Amino acid sequence: MPYQTTADLPDSVRDNLPEGAQNIYLKAFNSAWDQYADQSDQETTAHKVAWSAVKQRYEKRDGQWVSR
Numbered sequence: 001m002p003y004q005t006t007a008d009l010p011d012s013v014r015d016n017l018p019e020g021a022q023n024i025y026l027k028a029f030n031s032a033w034d035q036y037a038d039q040s041d042q043e044t045t046a047h048k049v050a051w052s053a054v055k056q057r058y059e060k061r062d063g064q065w066v067s068r
Contacts, residue, residue, distance in 0.1 A: 001043075002030040017065050021058045028053035 003009055006022040013025055032049035036042045058065045 002033045017054065017058070018067075020067070021054045021065055024054050024057060025050045 029050035032046035
């Protein structure tokens with residue numbers, strides 16, 4: 001289901017991503033949720049799209065997500 005705020009994101013996202021990346025994740029997930037509404041794997045696809053969006057602006061260095 002779509003997320004209303006970053007506080008609603010899964011722990012794995014909130015506990016690892018900085019605030020800016022969480023906002024990207026939220027927007028990308030919600031957009032993909034709507035876009036793939038007719039697919040049986042809608043939620044999985046939306047999470048993949050969201051992570052992909054984050055990885056365009058952030059990268060993991062020394063165990064931390066940092067802006068590129």
